[in-house]
Amino acid sequence: xxxxxxxxxxxxxxxxxxxxxxxxxxxxxxxxxxxxxxxxxxxxxxxxxxxxxxxxxxxxxxxxxxxxxxxxxxxxxxxxxxxxxxxxxxxxxxxxx
Numbered sequence: 001x002x003x004x005x006x007x008x009x010x011x012x013x014x015x016x017x018x019x020x021x022x023x024x025x026x027x028x029x030x031x032x033x034x035x036x037x038x039x040x041x042x043x044x045x046x047x048x049x050x051x052x053x054x055x056x057x058x059x060x061x062x063x064x065x066x067x068x069x070x071x072x073x074x075x076x077x078x079x080x081x082x083x084x085x086x087x088x089x090x091x092x093x094x095x096x097x
Contacts (some may be wrong), residue, residue, distance in 0.1 A: 009083050013038050013046055020048050020088065023072060025046050028057040035093070045085040048076060051093040058092050 004067035007092055017038050033054050039047045062069050073088045080086045 012080070012083055013040075016046075016076060016086065017048065019079060020050070020072060020076055023075065024050060024061060027060050027068065028052060028054065029060065030054045030057055033057065044083075045087075046080075048086060048088045049091055050088065051091045053093045056093070058090065061090055 017036055021034070023034065023038040025034055028034050030052070033052050034057065035051045035068055037049050037087065052061065060068070063071075067086065069090060073086075076086045076088050
């Protein structure tokens, strides 16, 4: 039974990654420069790490007063429900010069 729950939780995390990526790719100017991945810290908590190499896109991801990223965090939290806690973190990846 615990194994089935863990499989379901893992599938839900993978779907959450795709959901966040899909939403954010519609916002940024260079969707091919965006990456989203999950980092599992504990059994019931994950961090969704969003990276982009475009400085303008970082501003788009954050939004005015942080509204855009807050909305994405709300969507992610709602999707995760009681299955796991989630934190969405932004990281600026360094582009190749």
